[in-house]
Amino acid sequence: MTDLVREQSVFLLHVCELVKKAGELGFSASAGELYRTPEQQALHVKNGRSTTMASQHLKRLAIDLNFFRDAPDGRPMLISDVETLRPIGQYWESLDTANRWGGNWTTFKDTPHFERREATSTAAVAAAAAQAPAGSGSRGRGLTTGAVGAQCSNARDDVETVQQLLNLCGAAGRVALADGPLKADGAFGQKTLDAIMAFQRSALGLGAPDGRVDANGATLLSLCESLPAALEPPWLSVLYLRAKDSDVADFSPRIRQVMANRHIDTPLRQAHFLAQVGHESGEFRFRAEIANGEAYQGRADLGNLQPGDGRKFKGRGLIQLTGRANYGEYGRAIGREAELLDKPELVETDAELCVDVAGWFWAKRNLNTWADADDLTTLTKRVNGGLNGIDDRRRLLVRAKALLGV
Known part of the structure; x- marks a missing residue:
């Protein structure tokens, strides 16, 4: 399999995840253009619809998607507003650093456009790490x-x-x-x-x-x-390139404290913890999941048996705490069960709880064991329940290891 075919395969898997997420956010979707011939691209440039002959459509690494919501009369209404579609664009870019959404472009906004830039993919990151000379620890x-x-x-x-x-x-x-x-x-x-x-x-x-x-x-x-000492704000800013300076400053001391409390105390453990936390939170951009939690309503395995539990106890924290039962268990562990069941949004708004719940989950699942074995696949399954976003988790793991000298 060629490198381009591998990239195309990952791209299409991410498109599937994106359409599924859009449905969870209340949108329906229709597909537009995927592949574009060089002749078609030349016409786009000639007509002012594009400025480049290097479009990712030429490589089958871009797709145009139209998103709809029901109008008051029940008919599907095309949505083109950037801010309304931003949660979809943010989710696309959170799947992998190689993904780009046209709604974030500075020259013009192309909200239906979703692409993958193979030069920045996690395959390239892994290859660079594999080629690094061993033994120096630099x-x-x-x-x-x-x-x-x-x-x-x-x-x-x-x-x-x-x-x-x-x-x-x-x-x-x-x-x-x-x-x-x-x-x-x-x-x-x-x-x-x-x-x-x-x-x-x-x-x-x-x-x-x-x-x-x-x-x-x-x-x-x-x-x-x-580079400053690990976990200092400037260090975290190099690790998490998409994080805001204010969030880095807010979370840095709390992450250091949680790592100390939960025995995440070797560079390898720290690298895996930071990779998982970084992906789950979109590099500190999300303190709660984007979806409204309605999909969790009625989930007995999460303890969501009361009306409104799905929305009320949706995922929050740097590793997302989800479901009434889990909020109750975490609340009991920190002596604040009644408070968190009454105001679960505290796990999102209180930076200390937002980080601490990730440490609690890490210890509860004994994830240091898998970090010590450098087993990203098993660790991801125990965090996510599957392998969703593993490419991005691997990218962050490689960066964390590089910065820690692992």
Whole structure:
């Protein structure tokens, strides 16, 4: 099987998950264009409907989907509003770092467009990690998937990672950034190139810098020498590129405390915990599941036997606590059962509970055992009940291991 066919297969599996999630969010869906020939793309460019001949439609890695909700008269109504569709777009991008939603584009909003960028896929991440030289234990090996620099692959996550590392080196006095800290947006440009070359001159002593940051290369490993201690806010910001600074600052001390309380006390355990928490929360973007929980109504296995239990006890926390029975069990464990059964939204709004419930779940399921065995598959099944999102969990695991020097 070729790499492209593998990417197409993953893409279609994610599309299936997306349509299912849209149904849970109250939308119906119809499929539009998937494959586009080069001749068709040329016409799109000529007519101003596209600006590039590098569309992912040419590779069968993009699809246009139309979403509907019932109008008051019962007829299906096409939804095109960006904010209304944002939960769908967020879910798509949460499935894998390679996924992109047209509603987040800056030049124009293409809300029906969902694509996969194979250059940033988790397959590339895993390959980069596998190629890292063994035995040195240096932080940074496997952190990027390809080279960053002029005429390089410049995958978005790789560029943003390098930009954040350059800013950390600037704050540490290892490089002078002419215009101040870089905007860590994942877009490679002249300022990023100039900063790389300045770093190579000042930190590596290169008289003729090449302006490249190769995966596992000397420049990348040197950049990682300015990483702060693990779990400090700037460190977490490099791990979770999609997290807001405010959420990182809020969760950082609480994660450190939960790890200490739950004996998540080796780099390997910490890497697996951070990978699972990162995926489950969309890298701190979601403190509760996007769906309204109606699908859980009547689930006896979750203790949802009273009217409204599905919505009231929907998933919340960095590893989502779901169902009346589980809220009750967690509440008893922390001596707050009555309070949480009355106000379960506290698990979402109280940052301490939001993190603590993840630690409680981790200990309750004895997940350190599987982390010690470096068994991502079994661990994911015990967290998720299946293998949903395992590619993204693997991507985050590789990043966490690289940053921890595992």
